[in-house]
Amino acid sequence: MSKAIKVKKGVDIKLLGAAERKVSDAGKSRVYAIKPADFTGVIPKLAVKQGDEVKAGSTLFFDKNNPDVKIASPVSGEVAEIKRGAKRKILEVRVLADSTNNYEAFTPYNGGDRDTLVKTMLDMGLWPFVIQRPYGVIANPVDTPRDIYISGFDSAPLAADYSFMLNDRKSDFQAGINALSKLTSGKVFVGTRNGDTFFNQINGIETFTVSGPHPAGNVGVQIHSTAPINKGETIWTVNPIDVALIGKSLSEGKYRAERIVALAGSEVAAPQYYNTMIGADMKTVVEGKLSGDNVRIISGNVLSGSNEGMEGSLGAYSHVISAIPEGNQRQFFLTKGWLGPGLSKFSISKAYPAWLMKNKKYRLDTNLNGEERAFVVTGELEKVFPFDIYPMQLIKAIMINDIDAMEKLGIYEVIPEDFALCEVVCTSKINIQEIVENGLLDLRKEFAS
Amino acid sequence: MKALENLLDKIKPSFEKGGKFEKFYPVYDALETFAFVPDHTTSKGAHIRDAIDLKRTMFMVIVAMVPALLFGIYNTGYQHFTALGMDASFGEMVGFGLWKVLPLIIVSYGVGLGVEFIFCIIKGHAINEGFLVSGMLIPLIMPMDIPLWMVAVATAFAVLIGKEVFGGTGMNIVNVALTARAFLFFAYPTKMSGNKVWVNTDGGTAVDGYTGETLLSQAIEQGAAFTDITGKLYGSIDDSFMASFLGFIPGSIGETSTLAILIGAVILLATGIASWRIILSGLIGGAVMGLIFNFIGPAYFPDNLYLQVPWWHQLVMGGFMFGVVFMATDPVTAAQTERGKIIYGFLIGLLAILIRVVNPAYPEGIMMAILFMNVMAPTIDHYVVQANINKRLKRLKTA
Numbered sequence A: 001m002s003k004a005i006k007v008k009k010g011v012d013i014k015l016l017g018a019a020e021r022k023v024s025d026a027g028k029s030r031v032y033a034i035k036p037a038d039f040t041g042v043i044p045k046l047a048v049k050q051g052d053e054v055k056a057g058s059t060l061f062f063d064k065n066n067p068d069v070k071i072a073s074p075v076s077g078e079v080a081e082i083k084r085g086a087k088r089k090i091l092e093v094r095v096l097a098d099s100t101n102n103y104e105a106f107t108p109y110n111g112g113d114r115d116t117l118v119k120t121m122l123d124m125g126l127w128p129f130v131i132q133r134p135y136g137v138i139a140n141p142v143d144t145p146r147d148i149y150i151s152g153f154d155s156a157p158l159a160a161d162y163s164f165m166l167n168d169r170k171s172d173f174q175a176g177i178n179a180l181s182k183l184t185s186g187k188v189f190v191g192t193r194n195g196d197t198f199f200n201q202i203n204g205i206e207t208f209t210v211s212g213p214h215p216a217g218n219v220g221v222q223i224h225s226t227a228p229i230n231k232g233e234t235i236w237t238v239n240p241i242d243v244a245l246i247g248k249s250l251s252e253g254k255y256r257a258e259r260i261v262a263l264a265g266s267e268v269a270a271p272q273y274y275n276t277m278i279g280a281d282m283k284t285v286v287e288g289k290l291s292g293d294n295v296r297i298i299s300g301n302v303l304s305g306s307n308e309g310m311e312g313s314l315g316a317y318s319h320v321i322s323a324i325p326e327g328n329q330r331q332f333f334l335t336k337g338w339l340g341p342g343l344s345k346f347s348i349s350k351a352y353p354a355w356l357m358k359n360k361k362y363r364l365d366t367n368l369n370g371e372e373r374a375f376v377v378t379g380e381l382e383k384v385f386p387f388d389i390y391p392m393q394l395i396k397a398i399m400i401n402d403i404d405a406m407e408k409l410g411i412y413e414v415i416p417e418d419f420a421l422c423e424v425v426c427t428s429k430i431n432i433q434e435i436v437e438n439g440l441l442d443l444r445k446e447f448a449s
Numbered sequence B: 001m002k003a004l005e006n007l008l009d010k011i012k013p014s015f016e017k018g019g020k021f022e023k024f025y026p027v028y029d030a031l032e033t034f035a036f037v038p039d040h041t042t043s044k045g046a047h048i049r050d051a052i053d054l055k056r057t058m059f060m061v062i063v064a065m066v067p068a069l070l071f072g073i074y075n076t077g078y079q080h081f082t083a084l085g086m087d088a089s090f091g092e093m094v095g096f097g098l099w100k101v102l103p104l105i106i107v108s109y110g111v112g113l114g115v116e117f118i119f120c121i122i123k124g125h126a127i128n129e130g131f132l133v134s135g136m137l138i139p140l141i142m143p144m145d146i147p148l149w150m151v152a153v154a155t156a157f158a159v160l161i162g163k164e165v166f167g168g169t170g171m172n173i174v175n176v177a178l179t180a181r182a183f184l185f186f187a188y189p190t191k192m193s194g195n196k197v198w199v200n201t202d203g204g205t206a207v208d209g210y211t212g213e214t215l216l217s218q219a220i221e222q223g224a225a226f227t228d229i230t231g232k233l234y235g236s237i238d239d240s241f242m243a244s245f246l247g248f249i250p251g252s253i254g255e256t257s258t259l260a261i262l263i264g265a266v267i268l269l270a271t272g273i274a275s276w277r278i279i280l281s282g283l284i285g286g287a288v289m290g291l292i293f294n295f296i297g298p299a300y301f302p303d304n305l306y307l308q309v310p311w312w313h314q315l316v317m318g319g320f321m322f323g324v325v326f327m328a329t330d331p332v333t334a335a336q337t338e339r340g341k342i343i344y345g346f347l348i349g350l351l352a353i354l355i356r357v358v359n360p361a362y363p364e365g366i367m368m369a370i371l372f373m374n375v376m377a378p379t380i381d382h383y384v385v386q387a388n389i390n391k392r393l394k395r396l397k398t399a
Helices: A114-124 A162-166 A170-183 A219-226 A240-252 A282-286 A391-399 A403-409 A416-425 A432-448 B002-015 B022-035 B054-083 B090-123 B130-140 B148-166 B176-187 B215-222 B237-246 B258-270 B276-300 B320-327 B338-358 B365-398
Strands: A003-006 A020-025 A031-034 A044-046 A059-063 A066-072 A077-084 A090-097 A131-133 A147-151 A188-193 A206-211 A235-237 A258-264 A272-277 A295-299 A320-325
Touching: A003 A219, A031 A077, A044 A090, A059 A090, A066 A114, A114 A170, A114 A240, A147 A170, A147 A219, A147 A240, A162 A240, A170 A188, A170 A240, A188 A219, A206 A219, A219 A235, A219 A416, A240 A258, A258 A282, A272 A282, A282 A295, A282 A320, A391 A403, A391 A416, A391 A432, A403 A432, A403 B365, A416 A432, B002 B022, B022 B090, B054 B090, B054 B130, B054 B258, B054 B320, B090 B130, B090 B148, B130 B148, B130 B176, B130 B320, B148 B176, B176 B365, B237 B258, B258 B276, B258 B320, B276 B320, B276 B338, B320 B338, B320 B365, B338 B365
Parallel strands: A003 A206, A020 A272, A147 A188, A147 A235, A188 A206, A258 A320
Antiparallel strands: A031 A090, A044 A059, A059 A066, A077 A090, A131 A235, A258 A272, A295 A320
16 A cells, blocks of 8 residues: 655646647757756866767766766767856857767666666766755765655646656666666655556556645655655655666666657647757757747746756756746736736735636746845745745755754755745745755755865 | 836936936835836746735735724714814814824825935845835824824834844834834823823813723723713723724724724735734734633732723723734734744733733733734744754654
8 A cells, every 4th residue: 555645735836838748759959968057066077078079978077076977968979069158167068969879888787786787877977867865966876875766747837747758668667767776775766646557567666646736746845745854864866757768778778868858838839748859959849839939948847947048958857848928028017017906917825816716827927026025924935835844944044054053944855946836936036946056055065075 | 108117217327327316226216116017037946936026915914904094084083073072074074084194194104215215225225115014004003193203203213223223124123113102102101191192182172071091091990981082981891892893982093993903904814914823813812811800800809990801892992903913913023933923923912911901001012012022023933943943853863
């Protein structure tokens, strides 16, 4: 009998433009870009230089603090450009793709000891898909985690439907699970939606069902409601689609960076799924498929994805591309602004009529809907934060960089995405995810030295 | 709207860096963001944001205060003409009320916003919306005959010492409007208490039996045998309860009508802006203290008639209801944890009735109770949060 978890706090923000369950080919990109910024906490050291020939699976860069952790090229081709920003920070490594993909050949892994597995995964560039808590960074390969957690579904707005995407990849997923279960001394847990049967066919996992609004699908919420992380413990998490990617790559001995991605949002003419690859440029996937022209294109969901624009690329961890209208227009206060009726505005506050229209789907733009202020309103973050943690107190502890208080208040259990809804509902428009991310990085630095 | 937008765009450069009025940018910013929600988009983190902002939140509180304000204006006139024994039409009463109350509102907003603007210009901060609420609260908790210059001094004191020295809106420890009232209460007690300040009797002779006392001071001598403004004994305790519930009694401008305040409470609770935990536990706290007095009064202190005022009558007297609904619920100075809010509200109710009855030198116990609990709120939160921390530590030990 599997456990059932009910998440009570949270909110489903219903947006227009959910992807239809249909997959088409997006076509091949000319250039694939890998962005170090996707990999939280990694300080990139380049393994290639401009003009080098690489194969799919060749290391592009690795982590300075942990040189075993390598980030691989999704395709074969020539390193076209290393894009740098201020202080020569590496922004992107761009690979000009060959017409046919050549793979770096690795020894396939179909069983064997843990050390071989870890080494194979590190060499193939599969390791970055394993994330650890605390800190929400790429797992440290020398650790052995208490358990591994996989959230079987995504509950964020416009989320991709994982069981639909995994439907014909059962053997890949099973291979991935077989490998991952070697990595932990505990179990591999999968949180599933009620009625989702895909994971019942998989061996070697412990499932539990999760119901309730977003962030029910956040793996952090699922860990917290089953067996919370204590100080000194480590949990690893993997996205289920990446489990299949790991499984396929390991059994073939090739780094298979193919991705199905949901193109969704109110500004997409016909939202659906597309076959593409990690690092593909947005143009290939998105161009010609939008209905508006003042559009923000986000790699990831609208809560914690990154703003890529048409010139950007698909992030390493993204399974959805969201396109929503930019909100860069002024709104007169009586008609559409702060004193307007607000019929088309989403709010969890009953000061707007949204609570009367529970099933309305919104076309929300990126306007901040106000100006940044000091914390004034209390009790609102708690409504969308299903952790037994005091969110505002923790955020304030991070703001004043009080490491001791952060630890006591439970920072080890959370990563920025768990605070995404808090950030959405914050009356004072404070960038909470950024604060949490910086807090975690500071904390990690504190203990590294 | 386009014209206004164009005008704002046209004058904007002179307020920006290097412009002629660069220093006054906060003022420009306040006006611009009042008229238009700016075109700022999300740059970090979540790409969509809730529609609620501080402006709408604060505006809702002002809307909630309007019934109390309107009744206060009417009651100012009503008390005046009744005390003089003159017949007056509804219009005359409202007219008199407006003549007394409007200047207070104008002075409160004028001085308060002036101080706030100057501070923001000096510090280069954006002007916060917090004072929109404080500026309305201050006149509502004043006696109607308070000299305007006192309101000006008190407001300036409250904004400076009560708020700006701590860093502005969101950072203050005690409620700004109550700071203004407490300042006047201790600096000019003769203008804030006693029986001369609640009703204006200029322009005539007061009727025989007129005392001008509030129910709070009557209760000290007479217990629950209340008299109305003309000195006539109410027919029954129900009559005096009804008069106080509806608000036809002397008192600070906004505090008299429990009904008007409850309408405001419904607005605050329906929009979810005030914490129901604070209001409910505050009422329960007041009721509990009243009940305790009702029980021990006749048995142990038969001479103290105040103790015998029925607990339900206590709740509609003086500023209790106004304080619980509008002042205790100020999110900045209240307890910030949900559990803490219940304790905080309960103790405010309890202390308000305790102070009022036991120490008649402070007839308005609610003011002292809220100020005291404002100071104690972080301590309450500390213990609530500590319980959560201990739970986590315990998990670590058993693991």
